[in-house]
Amino acid sequence: MSLDRQKEIEIRIDDVSMVFGRNGREVTALSQVCFEVYRSEFVSLLGPSGCGKSTLLRLMADLLEPTGGQITIGEEVPREVRLKRKFGIVFQSPTLFEWRTVQDNIELPMEVLGLKKSEYSAISNQLIDMVGLTKFKQYYPWQLSGGMQQRVAIARALSLDPPILLMDEPFSALDEFTKEKLQLDLLDIQKQTNKTIVFVTHSIPEAVFLSDRIIVMSAHPGRVHSILDIEREEGSYEQIRNSDRFHEMTARVRGCFNAYA
Amino acid sequence: MSGWLRKGSQGGVIIIWAIGVLLVWEAAAWYIADVAHVLAPASKLPYLHLVLQTMLDHWSTLVEQGSITFGNSIVGFLIGAAVGIILAIVMSLSRAVELTLSPYMIASQMVPIIGLAPILYGIIHDPSLSRVLMAGYVTFFPVAINMLRGLQSIKPEQEELMRLYAASVWTTYTKLRLKASLPGLFAGLKLSAPLAITASIIVELMGAPDGIGILMLSSLYYGSSQVYMFWSTILISVVIGLIWFLLVTIAERLITPWQPEFRPQGRSEG
Numbered sequence: 001m002s003l004d005r006q007k008e009i010e011i012r013i014d015d016v017s018m019v020f021g022r023n024g025r026e027v028t029a030l031s032q033v034c035f036e037v038y039r040s041e042f043v044s045l046l047g048p049s050g051c052g053k054s055t056l057l058r059l060m061a062d063l064l065e066p067t068g069g070q071i072t073i074g075e076e077v078p079r080e081v082r083l084k085r086k087f088g089i090v091f092q093s094p095t096l097f098e099w100r101t102v103q104d105n106i107e108l109p110m111e112v113l114g115l116k117k118s119e120y121s122a123i124s125n126q127l128i129d130m131v132g133l134t135k136f137k138q139y140y141p142w143q144l145s146g147g148m149q150q151r152v153a154i155a156r157a158l159s160l161d162p163p164i165l166l167m168d169e170p171f172s173a174l175d176e177f178t179k180e181k182l183q184l185d186l187l188d189i190q191k192q193t194n195k196t197i198v199f200v201t202h203s204i205p206e207a208v209f210l211s212d213r214i215i216v217m218s219a220h221p222g223r224v225h226s227i228l229d230i231e232r233e234e235g236s237y238e239q240i241r242n243s244d245r246f247h248e249m250t251a252r253v254r255g256c257f258n259a260y261a
Numbered sequence: 262m263s264g265w266l267r268k269g270s271q272g273g274v275i276i277i278w279a280i281g282v283l284l285v286w287e288a289a290a291w292y293i294a295d296v297a298h299v300l301a302p303a304s305k306l307p308y309l310h311l312v313l314q315t316m317l318d319h320w321s322t323l324v325e326q327g328s329i330t331f332g333n334s335i336v337g338f339l340i341g342a343a344v345g346i347i348l349a350i351v352m353s354l355s356r357a358v359e360l361t362l363s364p365y366m367i368a369s370q371m372v373p374i375i376g377l378a379p380i381l382y383g384i385i386h387d388p389s390l391s392r393v394l395m396a397g398y399v400t401f402f403p404v405a406i407n408m409l410r411g412l413q414s415i416k417p418e419q420e421e422l423m424r425l426y427a428a429s430v431w432t433t434y435t436k437l438r439l440k441a442s443l444p445g446l447f448a449g450l451k452l453s454a455p456l457a458i459t460a461s462i463i464v465e466l467m468g469a470p471d472g473i474g475i476l477m478l479s480s481l482y483y484g485s486s487q488v489y490m491f492w493s494t495i496l497i498s499v500v501i502g503l504i505w506f507l508l509v510t511i512a513e514r515l516i517t518p519w520q521p522e523f524r525p526q527g528r529s530e531g
Contacts, residue, residue, distance in 0.1 A: 095418040
């Protein structure tokens with residue numbers, strides 16, 4: 001991204017630690033993690049399994065509470081932000097409710113908020129069109145392919161128009177072609193909506209392709225190893241993927257891992 | 262390829278199946294009576310048309326006694342289902358309650374109903390109440406266990422999602438857990454529907470003064486002259502059991518339409 005972008009801090013992770021378990025059988029998932037996420041930035045948390053990247057995402061969303069340090073989002077703690085419904089989340093599995101149609105799944109957050117059907121059906125219809133599922137809005141999840149289910153999950157995460165989108169390996173269970181399509185769609189969505197996106201992944205090319213910055217994490221215990229700025233290029237998927245700069249970046253990221261492996 | 266097969270099949274298969282059973286039955290009865298010349302052939306397998314004739318002749322008695330039995334068993338089934346649902350909900354809310362109640366519930370199912378029925382009837386001496394209680398007794402357990410499994414079947418991410426959207430405990434329970442439990446609930450209801458009818462009949466065999474079970478028992482005592490009556494009572498029981506099972510299945514389709522087996526279309530591509 002361009003250097004003249006205003007770097008306003010959205011999420012501040014300050015000396016955060018997370019220890020699971022007790023009575024001597026403790027596992028340190030995260031140890032003294034510090035970094036910031038800027039507004040409208042696409043940040044990836046990249047690392048091997050066990051580096052605590054999913055835990056970190058859950059701490060931001062107030063689905064877990066850190067055992068040390070603190071997280072600030074804007075001027076608030078995660079709980080306040082969650083209660084104001086300023087998060088959208090997408091998990092690795094689509095996590096749809098099997099008894100709800102595509103449309104009803106997308107409307108779930110608005111329904112939970114207590115909005116009326118008349119208020120939100122226009123929003124859900126628009127989201128359904130955006131993720132290209134217009135013909136499938138009355139389908140049940142089991143009638144959809146994995147990629148379509150994940151589109152529903154993304155539309156659901158956007159339904160309350162939250163400023164922050166948290167994504168926990170959302171594409172890692174999908175085939176290469178679907179993954180590629182959804183990656184492009186996600187970049188489009190970010191361009192249109194300017195959301196702050198925190199994206200957990202273990203795929204180096206995916207992180208390099210999508211991110212403005214990559215937080216490289218190491219495991220046992222989970223720490224921030226390094227933070228890399230990525231200069232995103234313009235061009236088609238193939239152009240970017242085949243460019244020298246892309247290869248150079250992935251090599252650099254891979255180098256971070258080799259350093260401690 | 263399987264489109265027309267699957268669409269037309271449900272009704273068609275049932276009709277073919279029914280005709281097949283009737284033909285095999287008549288053929289077998291004919292073989293036993295007129296080919297093999299078995300002693301007292303009608304008590305082995307009577308001609309179906311003679312059984313149906315008896316049913317028509319004694320229609321009013323059969324309906325009268327049948328409605329006593331099935332009326333009671335349905336009341337018992339509904340009460341048992343309600344108890345099962347409440348137990349499942351209570352157990353889903355507290356692990357401690359679940360651990361406390363499970364052994365009693367499992368032990369309760371170890372008591373043979375054929376032994377429990379006369380004890381119960383001996384204590385309360387009311388045939389209707391005994392039938393209701395026994396039907397409820399066999400119903401509550403499959404309902405509670407299957408529904409509880411459904412209530413506990415939700416994925417951690419589904420709960421995290423509700424938490425992320427700051428859903429209240431009540432909203433999470435009704436919009437997530439209860440919905441997820443419905444397929445299990447219906448599995449339990451379908452299991453216990455025929456059991457409830459059998460349980461009521463067993464009460465009658467063990468000493469009630471009326472009901473289809475009494476007709477069954479007395480026609481057995483009076484030997485070959487009543488053999489068609491005996492088979493009529495069996496047929497009636499089967500038909501009522503099937504109707505009741507069908508009603509539960511229809512309710513299941515209406516209340517849980519998302520289950521794959523109720524959907525004609527296949528998985529879509531994309």
